[in-house]
Amino acid sequence: MLGISLSISAQTTEDKLLDSLSGAYSRNLHTKPQAAKEAALQWLKESRRLNKNLQEAQALYALGNLANIMGDYKSTIKYTNETIALLKASNIEKGLAACYNILASAYKSLGEYPKSIDNFMECLRYARLTNNQVQEANAYQNIATLYLLQKDYKKSAENLDRAAELYRIKGDVDGEFTTLFNFANIYKEQGKFEQARKHYQTVLEYRVKEGNNAVVAYININLSQMLVLEGKCREAIIALKKTLVLLEELKFHSDIVIVLNDLGLCESKLGHTKSAINYFQRALAIGEKQSLFQYKSDIYKNLAQLYEKENNYRKALEFYKKGVASVAEQNSLDKEKYVVEIQERYETELKEAKIQLLEKEQKLSDAELQKAELTVKRQHVLRNALIAGFILVLISLVILRLSYVKRLRIQKELSVQQEKYAKQKLSEMMKDHKLSVIERYQEGQDEERSRLAREIHDGIGSDLASIKIAFEHYTEQHEEDLKSKRIATAISNACIDLRSLSHQLHPLPFSKIGFTSFLSDFINQVIKKSDLNIQTYLFPREDIDLLPDELLADVYRIVQELINNIIKHAEASHADVQLTKHKDHLNIVVNDNGKGFQKSKKQGIGLRNIKERLQKIKGTLDIDSNSGHGTSITIDIPTN
Template structure:
């Protein structure tokens, strides 16, 4: 007799809350659907009929309103119920419909859960290949969405698939992954589900006492939440352990109690399993007639639900009982049905079972015919082997010839490939050498240009220094002597207005000469403060012209601490820009901003003048600025128009940013 080992535990995690509400539905439709969804979830585990009725109404309303998202949810709800009740064929149909609608909506949300349900349907139909493929799809989508809940569910169900295939090591590995994720999520329900499947493994290994402890722990938890579905599954496993322990009387009591709960839930496939186990127990207790009745009830459900993997064993159990009673005709009939059912399930030939029955129950004449056929078959096989040997020799010679030809051909192709690769490498080396040479030439040209610019700037600075010294020591000294002589002269002369104006002119000339000398060759900025010096320069230009200039420097202390060579370059650039504004822009207002950033110094100079054309050839002043900036790796951007004047932005990188 065959005892079915119950390992199926659905991970009933609905994705009803994952989908977004359907677009375009009115409030009345929305309220109706929400109400039906609530009824479905309320009665899912306790009263499946009410839950199914709500799901069907839900689907009809969603179709009428054209709400595909709600249709997908309703199809999933129906598939989930059908999987629990044992209608696996419709579970697969409705799961596929859910996936199809979600893909039409281009919505990944819910696909992991839908593939999980599809895989459960395939698994319970015995199609383990499709089940594993669907579980892996579920896992892929769950990882893509970083959905740890669905990843845990997928690992959980993959483990149950391995349990059915008796690959306990792989099952334990996947259950461990699921347990780890459930603990991270704080999912108590998932943890107890995993414990149930560990109990299944212990049961499969014959460790009944350990398995019973785990089952009872899970049972206490499920009773608290009134989850009749899982309570039924646990009772099936507890009952089957009693059967395997040959405690048939206790098993019958437990199985009848479980059957009553399954009838209430309308889980037909599970009812078939319990009927089968009751038949086994009654047979062992000597109640053959009652055993046959139970097996026939199991077979009736199995044929209605197309439970091919179960029907095979139902047929075999009935055949065994009829054989025991001596009713060989019925025994043969049920053996033949079991063979056809097995063939339909896995496409493997089971004709040997029929042959054995025929040898046992048919006449000696038929046995003789079978032996004669066997002898003829052996003779034919001998002839075939002889012919096959000849063909094999011919094939061997042909294969040797073809193999030699292929070897030579491959060798030529390999040599040709190596030759082409060598040519390609040589070509690439030549091109790389040309590229390196071109880069070296460009670098030498660039270095030469920079050296020329540097020498030019150095010459300008030296000339400025010489002029500053000549002006300060020559003209400045002469003006100072003139001032002292004139002051001595006018001491003995009556005070006249002309004398005062002359003295003021001399003073102004001395001041201008000193300022010009400092502009041409300023003292080290570390001594006088760069920002203060630049402010004085701006004020002096504003004072001696119609141009009003405002200066903004931030932060001044950080700017003053910059290297002296960089400050000199900055001063020359600002000086040249202001001189250009005074000479060419016809501006009345200008603004100079210096801002020290972490990696660079920013210079911004604006004026409200007439601007200039970008296409115009740059003058000497602007060319000097660009050369000076090139020397210190600075950049310049010019924005000029007739209506808004000119704005020049300069960025100078800092070698030692703060």
Template sequence: MLHIKKILILITTWFMAMSAYPQLVSTENIDVVIANYRASLNTNPKKAEEAAKKWLQISTQQNDTLSQARAHYALANVGTVLGDYKLTIKHADITIELLTEVGLEKGISACYNLLGVSYKNLGDYPRAMDNFLKCLAFAKKNENKVQQANAHQNIATLYILQKKYTDAAKNLDRAASLYRETNDDDGVLITLFNFANILKEQGRYEEALKQYQTVLEYRKKEGNKAAVAYVMINISQILVDQERYQAAIPRLEETLKLLEELHFNSDMAIVLNDLGVCESKLGNTQKAIEYYERSLSIGESLSLTNYNTSFYQNLSDLYEKQKKYKKALFYYHKAVDISLASRALDKEKYVAELQEKYETELKETKIKLLEKDKKLNEIELEQATSDVKKQRLLRNIFIMGFITLVGVLFLLRYFYLQRISAQKELAAQQEKNARQEINQLIRDHKLSVIERYQKGQEEERARLAREIHDGIGSDLAGIKIAFEHYLETQEDKKRGKRLLQAIDSSCKDVRALSHQLHPPSFSKIGFESFLKDVIEQFSLHNNLICNLLLYPKEEIDEIPEQILAHVYRIIQELLNNIAKHAKATEIEIQLTKHKDYLNLVVSDNGVGFTPKKKPGIGIRNIQERIEKLKGTIEIDSSAQSGTSIAIDIPVKID
């Protein structure tokens, strides 16, 4: 899990670019130094360290506290990159002091983030968690979503180290969500990387390799060598865990070369140790020893206590294989000493925790004793006041009896008034109910009149349709047949054909008029087909563009014919009104079947109109049909956008 600290390396450079920091240092020299630092942080950390020191020197000479704080933070950041965590802790603490001095809290969360990473890599996980939580608190206080995400990201890495993968995944999800809110693609990549770490720790190597490969491709495109190095470390470690030592060695050597270029010393120690493991497993004992000794040299110089135990133990085992028992014993004692020192530190922490628990319990015991004394005093006070209460009791009984009598009288009067009020309310409600019944009867009568009127209309239309179809239609059909026979005997047929076409057109018009007056059963021809023919005829006769949309067609055809008949008449009335008054060039008709109702929308691009208090005959007919169907109508009209009429009709008949 040594690779996890790369998170801070990739994200903490944000602090140096925070908009909260005013650029008080404006001299050309310091601007150049800062630019050099930023440019070389992830490619040449040693050069970045020199630039940060120069930055601090100039800021101190100018007595610029804020610039000094930023320079100390830069040095702390470089320490993290180089693996010199004690240097990071030193400069991060100074940065917090200086920012507190100038009253600027926005940068403090990033400092606690660096401290948390440093303590984690030094093996002090409790202090690491404490600093990550401080980072999170300051970030929330200052509404800094990026640092909140960074804190959750690093808390997740601690949980991964403790094999608490569920808690780790929850924190990674929070971090990813915050990164997406701030459009931080780099943060999202880091989250993906850590999800891959969880898969790796769970032994799901193939899934982990796929995610690592995705991150690696993006990092290579960015040219971020530091990020590339950390991904390669983990890919190599998977090969080691799978005991594919021969395949792991080239990967590890490539990674080591990149880390040497970047001067990432602490990570070099890890990779050297992995190389030692591979060479040892392949039987190259001497080469393995050389790698272990190099890793130990770096670990001792950087005080990597957490890893030095493993380095010592590995060397001890290899020297034992070579029968160099003196050296084997020497490194074994070193491993034991570090382990004992670590346990001693754990014991000190345990004793401190016990001491704290003891003091807390002692305080709680004192509080309980004080509470008991308080209760005893209260009992004595109650006994002293008991006699006084007895003396007052007789007097109070008399007073309460009198008050009770007066109260009863008041209650009787109150209930009497309430009863009168209830009777008035009941009478008013009965009157209201009577008015509602009268109104309902009026509405029912009105609907009955409308229904009889519409029924009469339909019957009259049916009669006219039959007369037109059976009378005029039949006559025209006979004339057409006779004229066709006559035309066959004539030599000049051109003029006759034109007359024949006119007669044929008249036949179609008469048939269309008959269908409009009394349409055939929709179940036979389909409502959409019928409506489409009607609208096409309307478009031709009125020189208008009509667009028709029915959805879903099959469900509309299943609606009861009596509802579809009303819908057809409403559409017919609306089209006639548009043709007469709207001066429109285009009409759109949408008929949509929903679960419990049918929605009709008819729109035009005409001149619009102002709805009157008393509507015209056409609109009134439409309203009466809708009222009968218990539907609703909304009219939206203006001179700029024409008229749109929306109608909802229930499809369930009571």
């Protein structure tokens, strides 16, 4: 934990309680973060009740460390500052290095680089003061990530080598694997994907065996991002969706933003505009809530471009303005990063100069050393002031120029927007009217299906049942007549087919019969009656069955229509039907290996019916098909 030991001759009941809460936190830290948080909060509460300052400090550090892992950096800063204050009040130096390390890491993630480097320096100072080589190595690791952000790969690798050497001296295997992970990050940033992938796989195997889900998620994010950079967007989407599920379980908000942003980029490159907008909007919502600014300007620009493709110029202009404002904010952050880089290099050179000075001139008096240090500090302050002033003037001129150009462009776009606003309002009114017509049409269609199902069941079904009973009496008297038996079997099969047709036309409420079971029965009947092999994936079945009957009825009609289209038109031998219930939507994917079709070709009645149903329930449809390469249809239906 903090590296603080407590000697106790005999454990009391209170001590056992605190130790059990500490153990629960440690066991769940990397696998069940929410359970670890609950244990740490209870640990903090009991420590304060029992007035045990050391246990309180350890519990506060645990909460800060967990918040840092989960991406809640504001909570990290709050809890860690409370830990530092408590340790200093108790005159305890051991543990301060660890506190300053995660505090610096949180500031780095929030983009506050000057504060980050100041706290890393404090970490190094206390690590050397308390001879804590592990925390010293951790500080070098994190300083290496700062250099990586500035694309100074040489300095980043040098700091990682220092960390690795210290980990080897201490025999810290976990630290060595963390160093290997950061080396993989350097290779990824340099575009050396094969070398990076090799390192990531090595670390992944170790973390999977260890059960460290947090690091497993981080590695999968980086592997997915390399697929994006290599242009393998379809493979990247599959990997990113799996990683997103794991991150949502862990509630790692900052990493969820990264994955949603990458999913938006992939969908945008594949031409799936609506899906891309959805992912970018979700990323933006989480990022603003968690004060994560790294991706804001890029997300705003991407959304503006996507809405422009959708001819939604009002939205495009809104996000374009936000992007311009965010660029100015990002320029300020870039200035801070540049100043930090100069400070770090200068401080490193200053330390090396001091070491050489001490080796060559050991007889120098303390007064002369203090005078030399004071001179260096004055030069440092003067140099930083000159650099900061120059950068501020330069940035101000650039911002003024950009603002003038953007203002002219925005004024021109506003004039065009006003002309199109009236057309947009008219289009919305027509859309509302069309939705009303579609709903009435589908209600009438469902009523007609219900009427036909009753007619079939009560009329033809009853007559066929009577014929079956009468013929069974006949066959009892002619048991040896094979032709009679064949006719009896045919009548029985006709009864079964008639009942199945009646249920398909108007199924019972799905809450009574189980939607997934009903859908599986329907697909099995299709397989028996055709040459089409259908593989079904329904997950999780329990959550799907709990959806409203009205929604499930539409889902059933959509899947039924898609399968019928495959049988009638695709000339396919195999198909996949996949239903996945997510937190706020139901995802339907239907694939086949048939002959495909051209999107430009006039669409049939079946596909129009599907689109009308989706329009009614605000669902989205994406078709990926080419002649001779099969068809893939993806549907997302909101469940809120």
